[in-house]
Amino acid sequence: xxxxxxxxxxxxxxxxxxxxxxxxxxxxxxxxxxxxxxxxxxxxxxxxxxxxxxxxxxxxxxxxxxxxxxxxxxxxxxxxxxxxxxxxxxxxxxxxxxxxxxxxxxxxxxxxxxxxxxxxxxxxxxxxxxxxxxxxxxxxxxxxxxxxxxxxxxxxxxxxxxxxxxxxxxxxxxxxxxxxxxxxxxxx
Numbered sequence: 001x002x003x004x005x006x007x008x009x010x011x012x013x014x015x016x017x018x019x020x021x022x023x024x025x026x027x028x029x030x031x032x033x034x035x036x037x038x039x040x041x042x043x044x045x046x047x048x049x050x051x052x053x054x055x056x057x058x059x060x061x062x063x064x065x066x067x068x069x070x071x072x073x074x075x076x077x078x079x080x081x082x083x084x085x086x087x088x089x090x091x092x093x094x095x096x097x098x099x100x101x102x103x104x105x106x107x108x109x110x111x112x113x114x115x116x117x118x119x120x121x122x123x124x125x126x127x128x129x130x131x132x133x134x135x136x137x138x139x140x141x142x143x144x145x146x147x148x149x150x151x152x153x154x155x156x157x158x159x160x161x162x163x164x165x166x167x168x169x170x171x172x173x174x175x176x177x178x179x180x181x182x183x184x185x186x187x188x
Contacts, residue, residue, distance in 0.1 A: 005045075007059070010035045014056035019095030023103045023110060028052065050109035057096060058116035064089040067120040071127050075136040075185075078127050079149065079177035086150050087171050089120070090157045098158055121146065135186050149180045 013035040018026050028049050032039040046052040061067065065085035072078055090097070097117065104110045121143065128149075129142035137145065153171065 005035075005037055005041065010037060011056035011059045014052055015060050015093060015096045018053050018056070019093075019099050022099055023050075023053070023107045026053070048109070050107070050112075053110065054112040054116075057093075057100065057113040060093055060096075061089075061116045061120055064093065064120060067123055069124060069127055071130040073134075075131045076174075076177055076181065078131065079180060080173045082124055082127060082146075082149065083153065083171070083173035083176045086124075086153055087173065090153065095161060098161060124150075132186075137181075138184050138186050145184060148184070149176070152176075 010031075014031050017031050017034060021030070026049065028039050028042045031052070032042055042052060046055060066082075066089040069078070069081050069085050100110060100113055100117075104114055125142040125146045128137060128145045131137040132139055132142060132145075153176070156169075156171070
């Protein structure tokens with residue numbers, strides 16, 4: 001009887017290897033060894049390395065907290081939750097996302113994985129749009145507002161990956177949300 005593969009573990013392992021090594025240096029042999037599976041099984045199930053990476057990124061990003069932030073009537077709480085969930089997702093998978101963004105222009109076979117990011121961004125932008133529609137945030141493009149909110153966090157994540165000094169400061173989600181609200185609250 002064939003051994004049952006823990007796909008969640010396989011996908012997390014795949015994403016970790018990809019984040020550490022980049023696309024070209026990631027091998028199915030390394031993924032199989034770390035996940036404790038047979039490399040031939042990976043080829044039978046996923047075919048090419050790109051298909052495995054695309055599937056793994058799609059799986060882990062769809063399950064991230066950033067993909068499932070809900071809207072309430074409290075704009076401050078929702079923005080704080082967006083920031084917290086972005087930071088949590090970036091800490092768990094941010095290296096893979098940064099690697100993906102850098103690798104896609106050179107490796108078009110990874111474009112499918114880029115689409116895995118879109119539900120996360122669309123969901124977060126919908127939170128912003130709901131508060132714009134309710135008059136709690138200034139009108140405008142919700143995706144642009146989202147980038148304004150999380151852009152500095154993305155930069156801090158990239159900075160942290162370099163190991164540069166000074167060290168990246170701890171992120172206080174409430175302070176980030178409050179600073180965003182200072183410039184983006186609806187004026188009435």
